[in-house]
Amino acid sequence: MTVSSFKSAYKLITGAGATSHVREEVERLQMKNPLIVTDAIIEKTGLLQQVIDLLGEVSYGLFLEVEPEPAFSVIEKCKQMFNQNKHDGFIAIGGGSAIDTAKAVSAYATYTGVLTDLVGTNLVPEKGAPLIAIPTTAGTGSEVTNISILSDKEAQVKKGIVSDYLLPDVAIVSPEMTRTMPASVTAASGIDALVHAIEAYLSVHASPITDSLALGAMKMIAKSLPKAYANPDDMKAREQMATASLMAGMAFGNAGVGAVHALAYPLGGRFNVAHGVSNALLLPFVMKWNKIACIDRMKEIAEALGEQTNGMSENAAADLAIEAMTRLCEQVNIPSSLKTIEISEEDLALMADDASLIDRLLKNNPRRLSRNDIYAIYQEAYEGRSVQ
Ligand SMILES: NC(=O)c1ccc[n+]([C@@H]2O[C@H](COP(=O)([O-])OP(=O)(O)OC[C@H]3O[C@@H](n4cnc5c(N)ncnc54)[C@H](O)[C@@H]3O)[C@@H](O)[C@H]2O)c1
Ligand SMILES: [Fe+2]
Known part of the structure; x- marks a missing residue:
């Protein structure tokens, strides 16, 4: 260790x-x-x-x-x-x-x-x-x-x-x-917490302590975010989300976050997209990229998100994790592509230049990314979720 x-x-x-x-x-x-x-x-x-x-x-x-x-x-x-x-x-x-x-x-x-x-x-x-x-x-x-x-x-x-x-x-x-958070803020901030937990769990700096906080947070968010979004007065769901967000913060505050956050930053910096929304737009595509570096952990993420992986290959179980994340984003109505938030295709190159400089976060990511890899991920996110 x-x-x-x-x-x-x-x-x-x-x-x-x-x-x-x-x-x-x-x-x-x-x-x-x-x-x-x-x-x-x-x-x-x-x-x-x-x-x-x-x-x-x-x-x-x-x-x-x-x-x-x-x-x-x-x-x-x-x-x-x-x-x-x-x-x-x-x-x-x-x-x-x-x-x-x-x-x-x-x-x-x-x-x-x-x-x-x-x-x-x-x-x-x-x-x-x-x-x-x-x-x-x-x-x-x-x-x-x-x-x-x-x-x-x-x-x-x-x-x-x-x-x-x-x-x-x-x-x-x-x-x-x-309790007073509008649904859109419940959704965006809740997905941010989910991404903290996922990225901390996949970080090259993860430890047994951050792992248990991250997995615990994922379980709670998968169950409670749709409920808190559907009914703002569901105080059980609000309590679970508040605690999960704290736990995910403790996980990523020590293990770090990775490429989802690095690629999300230019969306916030250049286009003022809410932080949680920018993360959600990149999440499935960065996970697809990361998969070969951390397939065993992706299977564990699928399980934490409530998926049954019994009898499945690791590959299929890892894909299930991406599906579960995508479904959660859909349930809380997060936009599904960069083009739906009116980012133009010409912006992607500049965004890739910016993101490739965020070494502080990229170095935590389980798989390395060049500037061109980042550009290719932006192109996928531009077209949007549907991660086959
Ligand atoms: N320091 C860190 O560790 C860390 C981690 C992740 C994100 N961030 C940063 O945090 C910022 C995003 O924070 P956020 O997602 O919490 O959103 P936010 O603080 O930007 O708030 C979003 C909007 O929701 C409103 N709002 C907040 N709580 C409300 C409530 N209970 N009722 C009604 N309205 C409410 C706010 O007034 C604001 O208009 C970004 O700048 C992001 O980069 C920091
Ligand atoms: Fe964040």
């Missing part, structure tokens, strides 16, 4: 009503004036007010300008507010976009250089102010990872700040916070 380390948020608080612990965590972390980082939609749903009510007498500030797939400019604005009002901690309430904004600002608030200095791996010089993450989507796992993903609008690419100093101090994962 090779040596591997495992990291997560310092403390996890999970289950229905877990947010009721927010005040004691604020006090434990000695935050006297935290900045709540969120967006106007979370304010409208009433979720923000629920957390504010729980804070009681604690004084706080509000940053409501988080945008999906946050741009560098959002981080600059949030940093300015944090420093101007002398905040001493963060409470991020929202999806991956809000949590990633707070993580980036915690790294950047006291830094005297420019934000782009911190983009890359292990470039954050010290731990910033403490951070409590309260996810309202069940997808990114950002509440337990050491990554903040931002959009560089000028270069039209998504970039990551990766540092263990970004690991949140507390993740409060309370399923009722996800």
